[in-house]
Amino acid sequence: MFGESRIERNRKSMRLSPRIKELQPSPTLSLRQRVQELTGKGHTILDMSLGEPDLPMPRVLREAAKQAIDEGWTRYTPVAGIHALREKLAEHLNQRKGTHYKASDIIVSGGAKQCLAQAIYSLIAPTDEVLLLAPYWPSYVTQIQLAGGRAVSVPTRAQDGYQPDLDKIQKAITPRTRMLILNSPNNPTGAVYSRATLEAIAEIALERDLWLLSDEIYERLTYLDTPPFSPAEISPEVCARTILVNGFSKSCAMAGWRLGYMAAPKPLIEACETLQGAWTSNTNSIAQRTALAALDLGQGFFDDLRGVFAQRAHCIQAGLSAIPNLTVPAPQGAFYVLPDFKAYFGRRTPQGSYITSSHQMAEYLLMEAKVATVPGEPFEAPTCLRLAYATDTQIIEQAVEQIKHALAKLDE
Ligand SMILES: Cc1ncc(COP(=O)(O)O)c(C=O)c1O
Incomplete structure (x- = not known):
C-alpha cells in the first residue's frame, strides 16, 4: 500500500520539460x-x-529481408547507413534526377520522419523561422518547435488547387527565415507542384538565402502526365540549397520497417550523423539490406x-x-x-x-x-x-x- 501511494504521488508530481509539454x-x-x-x-x-498503403510489401523484398536474417545481418551498421546502400542511393538519384550526389552526401535513417527532424534540428536555431505552405503535415510544426524555431504558415487555397502563391511566400520572409518546407506530392492536399513553380521558389530561396527542405516521400505517386520533379534537379546551385528527403514507407509498403534517406551537402549530412549517433545510431540493419533490393525494383x-x-x-x-x-x-x-x-x-x-x-x-x-x-x-x-x-x-x-x-x- 505504502509503495502504491508513493508511486501515485510521483506520477502526479512528474515534471516534464516545457519543451515536451507544448x-x-x-x-x-x-x-x-x-x-x-x-x-x-x-x-x-x-x-x-x-x-x-494497404498493399503487401513486394515478395522480392520479403525474400531479401529473410536472406539478410539468415546471413546473420543483425549487428550495428555504420550510423549513416551501410556504404553500399548510401552509394546505391546516390547513383539512383543521379540517374533519375541528373544530380551529382556521392555516398557521403547521403544519410539513411529511421524513416523520412527522422531525416526531416534531424535536418531541422541541425539547421534551425532558437527564434529562426521556417515557412510552411498550409495546409501542411502537422509533424513539421512539432519538429520545428523541438528545435526552438518558429513555424510560419503561408496559406494556399483550394480554388488554386493548393498551389503555392509566390507573392505570399515573398511577403512571409523576414531576416529570421532560414528554411522553406516543400512537400510535393502533398499530404494532406494531394497537390503536386510543377517544374515552373519549383523553379520560381528556388529563385526566391537563392535570393533570400533560404534552405529548401523537400519532402518527396510521395514522389512515386503522381497522377499527372509529367514525371515528379525535385528542386534538386534545377541546377547544382539550387541542389546545394536543397535537402532532399525520401523513403520506402509509401512506395514499397515498408512503413513499419522505418527506412528513409536524405541527400544534402556533406557538412549537413555529417551534422545529422552526429545527431543520429547520439539518438538512435543506425536504422534497422535488415531494413537497410531490404532497401538495397528495393532500389532494383523496375519502373x-x-x-x-x-x-x-x-x-x-x-x-x-x-x-x-x-x-x-x-x-x-x-x-x-x-x-x-x-x-x-x-x-x-x-x-x-x-x-x-x-x-x-x-x-x-x-x-x-x-x-x-x-x-x-x-x-x-x-x-x-x-x-x-x-x-x-x-x-x-x-x-x-x-x-x-x-x-x-x-x-x-x-x-x-
Ligand atoms: C508528408 C510526410 N512526410 C513524411 C512522412 C513519414 O514517412 P516515413 O514513414 O518514411 O517516416 C509521412 C508519413 O505519413 C508524410 O505524410
Missing part, C-alpha cells in the same frame, strides 16, 4: 486508438484515416502502383464531388483528399448538437457514417477533413455512400 500529439495516432475502441465494441468502421512496379492509386483517386474524388455542397479539389498525387465541409457547419445532428468544427464533423461521421477521417484543424485546414484512399475502391465507394447518408441527416 507538443501536440499526432492527430492520426489518437484517432487510431478511437477506431480500435469502437471496433472492439463490435462496430465496423471504414478507416479512411490511415497514411499507409513497371511503380507504374502499376501509380495505376492502382490513380484509379482510387478518381473514385474518391468523383464520389465525394457528387455529394451536395462538398468541395473536393482533384488530387494530383499522394493518397489523400481534403474535402471542405464548410457548407455543413452550423447544422444540427439527429442527436441535437451543432457541428461547428472539423473535430465535431469527424466525430459525427465516425459515429453516424462509421467512417474514420482526420479533422483538418491540425493541418491548418479547419473546415476540411482528410480522407486517405490507401484502400480498395469497394471500401472507398461504401465510405462515400455512408458519408452522403450521414450528411443528408443534418438539419439546416
Whole structure:
C-alpha cells in the first residue's frame, strides 16, 4: 500500500520539460486508438484515416529481408547507413534526377520522419523561422518547435488547387527565415507542384538565402502526365540549397520497417550523423539490406502502383464531388483528399448538437457514417477533413455512400 501511494504521488508530481509539454500529439495516432475502441465494441468502421498503403510489401523484398536474417545481418551498421546502400542511393538519384550526389552526401535513417527532424534540428536555431505552405503535415510544426524555431504558415487555397502563391511566400520572409518546407506530392492536399513553380521558389530561396527542405516521400505517386520533379534537379546551385528527403514507407509498403534517406551537402549530412549517433545510431540493419533490393525494383512496379492509386483517386474524388455542397479539389498525387465541409457547419445532428468544427464533423461521421477521417484543424485546414484512399475502391465507394447518408441527416 505504502509503495502504491508513493508511486501515485510521483506520477502526479512528474515534471516534464516545457519543451515536451507544448507538443501536440499526432492527430492520426489518437484517432487510431478511437477506431480500435469502437471496433472492439463490435462496430465496423471504414478507416479512411490511415497514411499507409494497404498493399503487401513486394515478395522480392520479403525474400531479401529473410536472406539478410539468415546471413546473420543483425549487428550495428555504420550510423549513416551501410556504404553500399548510401552509394546505391546516390547513383539512383543521379540517374533519375541528373544530380551529382556521392555516398557521403547521403544519410539513411529511421524513416523520412527522422531525416526531416534531424535536418531541422541541425539547421534551425532558437527564434529562426521556417515557412510552411498550409495546409501542411502537422509533424513539421512539432519538429520545428523541438528545435526552438518558429513555424510560419503561408496559406494556399483550394480554388488554386493548393498551389503555392509566390507573392505570399515573398511577403512571409523576414531576416529570421532560414528554411522553406516543400512537400510535393502533398499530404494532406494531394497537390503536386510543377517544374515552373519549383523553379520560381528556388529563385526566391537563392535570393533570400533560404534552405529548401523537400519532402518527396510521395514522389512515386503522381497522377499527372509529367514525371515528379525535385528542386534538386534545377541546377547544382539550387541542389546545394536543397535537402532532399525520401523513403520506402509509401512506395514499397515498408512503413513499419522505418527506412528513409536524405541527400544534402556533406557538412549537413555529417551534422545529422552526429545527431543520429547520439539518438538512435543506425536504422534497422535488415531494413537497410531490404532497401538495397528495393532500389532494383523496375519502373513497371511503380507504374502499376501509380495505376492502382490513380484509379482510387478518381473514385474518391468523383464520389465525394457528387455529394451536395462538398468541395473536393482533384488530387494530383499522394493518397489523400481534403474535402471542405464548410457548407455543413452550423447544422444540427439527429442527436441535437451543432457541428461547428472539423473535430465535431469527424466525430459525427465516425459515429453516424462509421467512417474514420482526420479533422483538418491540425493541418491548418479547419473546415476540411482528410480522407486517405490507401484502400480498395469497394471500401472507398461504401465510405462515400455512408458519408452522403450521414450528411443528408443534418438539419439546416
Ligand atoms: C508528408 C510526410 N512526410 C513524411 C512522412 C513519414 O514517412 P516515413 O514513414 O518514411 O517516416 C509521412 C508519413 O505519413 C508524410 O505524410
